[in-house]
Amino acid sequence: MAEPKQNPLMEKIVSLCKRRGFVFQSSEIYGGINGFWDYGPLGAELKRNVKELWWNTMTRSRDDVAGLEATIIMAPEIWKASGHVATFSDPMIDCKTCKGRFRADQISEIPCPQKPSKCVGECHGEKTEARAFNLMFQTYVGPVQDDSAIAYLRPETAQAIFAQFKNVLETSRQKVPFGIAQVGKAFRNEVTPRNFTFRSREFEQMELEFFIKPDEVIEAIYGTVAVRTPNSQLLSPQPNWGWQAWHHYWVEERVRFYEGIGLSRETLGFHHQTPAELAHYARACTDILFKFPFSKKDADGNVTGDELEGIAARSDFDLSQHQRFSGKPMGVFDEELRAAWAKLPKEKQDDLWKRYYDHRKNYLTKSAKPDETPEQISLQATEDANGLAKGQYIPHVIEPSAGVDRLILALIANAYSEVTKTDDKGKSETTVVMKFHPRVAPIKVGVFPLLKNKPELVAKAQAVYELLRPHLKAVYDDGGSIGKRYARQDEAGTPFCVTIDFDTLGEKPELLDTVTIRHRDDGKQERLNISELLDFLLSKIRG
RNA sequence: GCGGGCGUAGUUCAAUGGUAGAACGGCAGUCUUCCAAACUGCACACGAGGGUUCGAUUCCCUUCGCCCGCUCCA
Incomplete structure (x- = not known):
């Protein structure tokens, strides 16, 4: 009557986690709760070690990263600025006949998967009522539960870093380029929690937002932007690095971190997001993957893995959004830029001005609120570009964002090994050896x-x-x-x-x-x- | 959210419409001069709720959870 073993290795790992006290199901005595997991005595030690190593590596052993510990519940405007409220709350309709799910406002446009000649709204499939799908956990701040009191549990730790950018800048004696690091819980009301702790509804992130100068600023100050060549190692940061060099550097830094805790390069995979996959404001995103026992094979039969961390080059989108939504300036002033600008030949100034203007206009157009006119947008972009000449700019950001729980699961899967011994009497016995790197071993x-x-x-x-x-x-x-x-x-x-x-x-x-x-x-x-x-x-x- | 499969000690598995067994693990003890030795004893389970029945772990329904597929994946 036993169910067929779909993934024997994964089942052995889950069983070991319970048996030895790495991971328990949350609220188990009440039947459990989908998407939530607890760490037992060994898991708690393991997780603590990993977070401490990350913190030491990313902040204490560097001069250019400061730490932050922000709240889980923040002003709901943060999630309007970040785009989470809008993208998370589309009403959806399910078709019980074809099993499809569609945005309620698009059923008269999308063709029915079974009968493409008709749109979803016209086909004969039995539809559910439109239901709101908001993947953010909601709560109320204060005792009165009305709409004005709605707040959200953060779906990522990153936004607090942007919101506190100016405070950290002023108190940490840092200047761009520098980073702000944070470790903490985040919450997403996932449609389908899956694969043990891999996709949970409550999870922990280790995120760095590393703020850099826009390439136009680098070019104004240093003449050219250092470009990554196939042989360049980019091991130690240089003042003339642009976003590409920094992005590449952080991918390498993060891979070295994983190697340092026992995940060899062979166990990892990489995914470079294609232009189609990238968010409109992102310039690049490299995912670092781990080959989990449940990871699927791609079309060529290779296991690529599942995501441990994404390193995104997010341009100046986030700080710009918070500047627009809060009305507070998020830019920085750079004495070096102002001095350098004054010495640039006119053509160079015009070239940089135009490129910065185009970039800002592009952003402002794509992120425009409904009541903003093209004239207002052009005016704002002009103002932004004029600021550049005075030494002002909004920093760009490189975001290495890692999931702690996914990493813990990767470390457990990576460590799992079986040893079969045969004694003098020919009796053989298989034992489990968890080959954790000494740095992370519980x-x-x-x-x-x-x-x-x-x-x-x-x-x-x-x-x-x-x-x-x-x-x-x-x-x-x-x-x-x-x-x-x-x-x-x-x-x-x-x-x-x-x-x-x-x-x-x-x-x-x-x-x-x-x-x-x-x-x-x-x-x-x-x-x-x-x-x-x-x-x-x-x-x-x-x- | 949809479809399918599955819920029995901590784990892996038995059995059963009539009061649930084993192995390993755990704890205590005896013993033991380096890789799960042996012996003795102890504790621990039918996911939850409802129904059918004289009686349900077993049959039915609901629910919760786990696995697989679809969907989603900022």
């Missing part, structure tokens, strides 16, 4: 006495455990046999296990105060002095 070290019923061993093992635990996540285990404890830690993905034996106590005097340290992935042991233990572990975990 537990860094297990400490065991070789035998439980020898008080000297137990006391010494507990002393070693107390020595390590202030510095890293350690566990003490004296249950069962030593082999069982190793196996337990293998399933948790603990990279190192330390065992206190009789030599530690001085049975061989030359080995007094040494312990065995056992490596998860090959089972090999080495002997270390207790005094060297902490440094050894820290070097493996931080190195």
Whole structure:
């Protein structure tokens, strides 16, 4: 009666997550709630490690990124400016006959999929009533639940960064180019949560908005914009980088991050969005994919993977939107630009002015509110271009936006491996080893006495455990046999296990105060002095 | 949201219109001088609600959840 195994590996991973305490279904005792997942003891450690590594990599180890922690509920105008209210609230009609779903305002234009000679509104399929599809979670601020109190749980963390751009700029002593990073929860009322935690309704994002000068500004100051050549590595940022170089740089930075936590390039995939896929304001978007067990094959039979992170070049769209909707200036003043502009030959000034004008006019036209006339738009674009000559511009942005939960799932899938051992009697047994990179492993070290019923061993093992635990996540285990404890830690993905034996106590005097340290992935042991233990572990975990 | 499949200990699986079993795992203990040893004991399940029935985990309905396909994917 068992259901057919559609994806045995994925099912084993889900089962392990429950069994060992990586991931539980939310509200499980009440039957669960679709699209929501909890992290158990091991998952919580794993997730914390990943977020901390991202934060350290993206902010603390860089001079040019500042952090932010904004609220989940913000002024609803934010989501009007970002476009989320408009794009999320189209009334939709389902056809029960052909299973199609159509925008209610387009049923008299779209041809029926089954009878293309007729439009959806005319065909005989049985239709549902028009229903509003808003993928943002709604709530009310304050006790009165009327329309004026409607607010939304943020569908992405990014907008808070744009909304607080000027405050961060003024308080962080940063200047463009610089970034603002944030880690936090976001909520989307997904139509179909799928693939375990991959698409959840409540999830966590790690987002960087990296603000850069428009190419026209780079050109005004440095004469030319540095162009990416096939061989250029673009490893360290240069003042004359334009958006392409920065975009390429951040893709590489992010790939290096994934490699640094154990996801090799072979496990990753890339998708460069085509012009048709790109939002109208975006210039490029590169998705970094991971080849999940549930990832599908493309037309050529290759697994490309599913999205972990998108690195988008979003032009100056976001800050421009918030400038228009809030009425507050979102531009920056650049002394260098003003000084450089004055020294430019007239033709160059005119050329840059025209290009900036065209860009602004294009944006303003596409984002125009219904009551804005072409004349007003031209006037605003002229004003914007004139600002350039005075050293003013709206920064462009490169947005590396990663999903924490997707990354956790990728790390779990990547770590999962099975080892089959056959004993002397020919009995074989398969065990699971979670090969997490030591940097992300939920537990860094297990400490065991070789035998439980020898008080000297137990006391010494507990002393070693107390020595390590202030510095890293350690566990003490004296249950069962030593082999069982190793196996337990293998399933948790603990990279190192330390065992206190009789030599530690001085049975061989030359080995007094040494312990065995056992490596998860090959089972090999080495002997270390207790005094060297902490440094050894820290070097493996931080190195 | 539509269609299909499926819900039994923590996990993997049995059985049954008449009070649910196993293995592994967990906990406690004995033992054990390095890779899930052995032994003893303990705890733990029919997703929820309603209906049919003398009696439902089993049959029916609803609901919730999981998987697959469609749809959606800012």
